[in-house]
Amino acid sequence: MSNESKGRRVVDRRNREAEVLQAAVEVFYAKGYSAASVQDVADRVGVLKGSLYHYISSKEDLLFRIFAESHEQAVQIMEGITARDLPPRKRLEAFLTEIIHWYLNNVERVSLYFNEWRYLTGDNAATVRKHRRVFSDYLRDTLTDGAAELRPGTDVRLATFYMLGAVNNIPVWYRKTGPYSAARVASEFVSMSTFLAFTEN
Incomplete structure (x- = not known):
């Protein structure tokens, strides 16, 4: 051959x-x-x-590989933003903007990730739990790096949970045929998140 x-x-x-x-x-x-x-x-x-x-090798292997591929794509977004060496607020804005657009372009994948991961077992489940922490750690670390600009009394951990909850819930209600474009959703969610955490410019 x-x-x-x-x-x-x-x-x-x-x-x-x-x-x-x-x-x-x-x-x-x-x-x-x-x-x-x-x-x-x-x-x-x-x-x-x-x-x-x-x-x-199995149906579970297929589900795990979908999750692993999705995680790799999310990590590429994080690494690309980190490489730009942005100040914390701009890093948060860039991350939320890009991850929301990725979510809305991959609604089916994201819905599976949050609704079906409980079917994984053993090492597969442990790996996905580790992957999920990478996502939340990136957001928390970005807020921590910008501590000097945060609103007085802001709890970084609670702010992280709030933003994760808001962003991760988007695929539940978003419809491509609905009244909001992906760009509008990303813009509004980024504005609300940064207003919550950071002092005015």
Whole structure:
């Protein structure tokens, strides 16, 4: 087999894996993880159920890989913002803006992440709990770095919980066909969050 053919086979496999994960996102979101089956995912991809096991080891493995991929994308957002070396308030604004846009562009993934993670077991569950702390720690550390600019009496821990609750709840009520654009939601939530935590400029 030529090197060109080998390379083509690798690319095809990677593309198929992405297709499997996306199909799983759609199926799990539509039916709920507990009610969905590997067969449902195979049907969505258009392959035999046995063929799906070339890409996954179990239904739980499929759910975990969706979460792991979502976490990697969120970490890329954090790392990109950190690399810009912004002051704390601007870092918070950039982070909330970008993560809200990511949420609204990936509502199905985000909904799965917050509603179905309890079905993970063992190391998978432990890893996702660790991943969730990375998210909250980034937000808390950003507020802590800006302590000198925070409103007097602001409790960083409570402010972190407040912002997490507000942002994580967006996929519950947001509808693409609703009255608010993603840009409007991001802008308003960022304004309210920074007003809550920081003194006026």
